[in-house]
Amino acid sequence: MSYDLIDLNPHPLVRALDKPAEEFTKADIMTYVRSAGIRMINLRYVAGDGRLKKLNFVINSAAHLDRILSMGERVDGSSLFTAISADSSDLYVMPRYRTAFLNPFTEEPTLDLLCSFFDADGQPLSSAPEQIVRAAQSSLRRRTGATMEALGELEYYIFSEVDSIYPIVEQRGYHESHPFSKWGVIRREAMMHIASIGGQIKYGHAEVGNIVHDGVEMVQGEIEFLPVPVEDAADQLVLAKWVLREVAYRNGLEVSFAPKIIVGQAGSGLHVHTRLVRDGRNLLTTPDGLSDDALRVIAGFLDSAPSLTAFGNTVPTSYLRLVPHQEAPTNICWGDRNRSVLVRVPLGWNGIGASMGQSANPGEPAESFTAPVCDPQTVELRSGDGSAHVHLYLAAMTVAAAHGLTDPGALEAARAWYVDRDASQVEGLAQLPDSCARSAEALSAHRARYEQDGVFPPEVIDATIRTLRAYGDDRLSERLYGDAGALNALVREHLHCG
Structure with missing residues (x-):
């Protein structure tokens, strides 16, 4: 061994x-x-x-x-x-x-x-969440010969009394360290427990969100995972949420994965990175850059994006996060290293790891810098949030990838959806739904692709649509505009979603 x-x-x-x-x-x-x-x-x-x-x-x-x-x-x-x-x-x-x-x-x-x-x-x-994500992986494998790997970026807020020593700076928490960042001890303890129960963690850090409101300090953290088969990725995210809640509770603290805590402040997303793998090789790249398979997967995500919100953005406050001019996406498009788009192709290493390693460590021999077994390049979908039904969301993303991989028009569509600047400044782009009600409509329109190969049983789609419609949140932002009390009540109602 x-x-x-x-x-x-x-x-x-x-x-x-x-x-x-x-x-x-x-x-x-x-x-x-x-x-x-x-x-x-x-x-x-x-x-x-x-x-x-x-x-x-x-x-x-x-x-x-x-x-x-x-x-x-x-x-x-x-x-x-x-x-x-x-x-x-x-x-x-x-x-x-x-x-x-x-x-x-x-x-x-x-x-x-x-x-x-x-x-x-x-x-x-067939209606069990773990079986649905397994069925989605099996369908993808039958249709394409490839499997989906995924990793989630799990964002959350911790609530505590305001610390008057080294006060936090609102919206300036990204990668901050103690004492300017609070509750890293909770993150570290949770990470050790998650790893001990089988979670494959990439790293953890303080996130952008720092909020002070009504005498309460809210600090945002993130734990990001390594790519694993999509079935395992779903399990480890659910377990990670359990661990974070347990650790916070045992320290007398409250943790929330809610998509929005305070309107106008950073919400908590669940960005999901994906890889398409066959025989241990990442199919998303070629020596010259992104592969056609990568473009097809991106097209599948974008074409399915409105209905993916039915599984990844499941409460009314999800749509207080998905608003223009913040980091959460609203426009259906993609780009390279662009955080204003819905699907982002993050920076890859492209074989330059060894040269950077030698530059930073001049005395280290070149042979000591080993390349990863599988190319680490991913494609990231940025719409999901902490309310997501994780197993159904990752299953739906797998279905969307299969849709793109088997759609004859996918390459042309992907090229048409590409954006190389701030997406909010591009006219004519299709938009994500703005409520659970609109998300239910999108799922109803796309249900055939999710039910194909028996991946999602019809009763699961029906139940999801009913749940989303029951919120009655059409034009919610407009109806609640200026009503701080109603907004606060809505946030509190969904504070412990997901």
């Missing part, structure tokens, strides 16, 4: 079992339970609302543990999914061994496992 995998891996089970998590077996789990003195098992799963649920077990015996791991358990599906009726509601949850992790928050040694849902016939539940 490689030095990298064991000695530097923060996952206790990986070190103890001397193997990567994707190779964990039932026997491995039982061995670890005995050796580590585990007393409890938690089965966890993401339900229809996108939140992480939990079922607790005290381990009574080896036979009891074997039964849990072999058979899972029954749950009431009607309480977890709106489309399941109470008169036939039983579902099974079955643990996925590769997701096992040591719970970092319990007093008694506890092992947690993520689960998949199965129906009464033992078939995967």
Whole structure:
């Protein structure tokens, strides 16, 4: 086993079992339970609302543990999914061994496992979020021979009393360090826990948003992940939200992923970077730059952009963030290194890493600067926010990529949507929806592409449309303009969305 995998891996089970998590077996789990003195098992799963649920077990015996791991358990599906009726509601949850992790928050040694849902016939539940994202990946693979990798940029705010020593400067928090930036200790603790439960973290930092309002200090942070298969990317974002909430709560603090806290101040997005991979190679690049496949993926995102908001911008306050002349996009277009566009192609290394490394470290030999196994170039979709139903959003993005990759007109469309300046200054660009109501209309218009290959069951699309329409938020910004009390009430209502 490689030095990298064991000695530097923060996952206790990986070190103890001397193997990567994707190779964990039932026997491995039982061995670890005995050796580590585990007393409890938690089965966890993401339900229809996108939140992480939990079922607790005290381990009574080896036979009891074997039964849990072999058979899972029954749950009431009607309480977890709106489309399941109470008169036939039983579902099974079955643990996925590769997701096992040591719970970092319990007093008694506890092992947690993520689960998949199965129906009464033992078939995967087609409406379960983890199954939808898996189906989207399978459809993409069948149609293109490639798989989607993704990473999320998870932004959030922490609320606390105002610190009169080294006061924060509003809208000037980007990459600031302590003591001018607050609550980095929360971010660092959360990052260590996320890594210990299997999350693949790229880095964390202070974000732009610094707000002082009514005696409360709100500071924005971000944790960004590494690209992993889209199914794993969804799981690690949901787990990361759970960890951040737990760490903040245990420190007497409140954390929010809400898309907007104060109108006119930076909101919290969920930017998602993607890669298209086949046989370990990133298909988004060629030696000369972006590939045609990259342009097709971009076209798929842009053509699907209005309906993607149904999964990535799910509450009325999402559309207080998606307003002109702020960093959140409103125009449907793309560009290179351009933060005013909807789809951004971020700066890549293009083989210059070694030359920069040698320039910064003149005594270092050239051979010590190793190139990544897979080209790190990504394509970033910037519309999503902290209200996103993460599994459905990443599944929908995968569907959108497949749509672009198989659309004969995608290359021409991508070239037409390119913008090389501030997108707000370009006339004639199509716009994202401005409310949940308009987002529901867009999803209704595009539903056939999401339902293709059975990826999104019709009942999930129907439920999403109903939920969005129920907010009744058409022309909301106009109706609430100047009404600070109503705006504050709306923000508070959706403060803990997602």
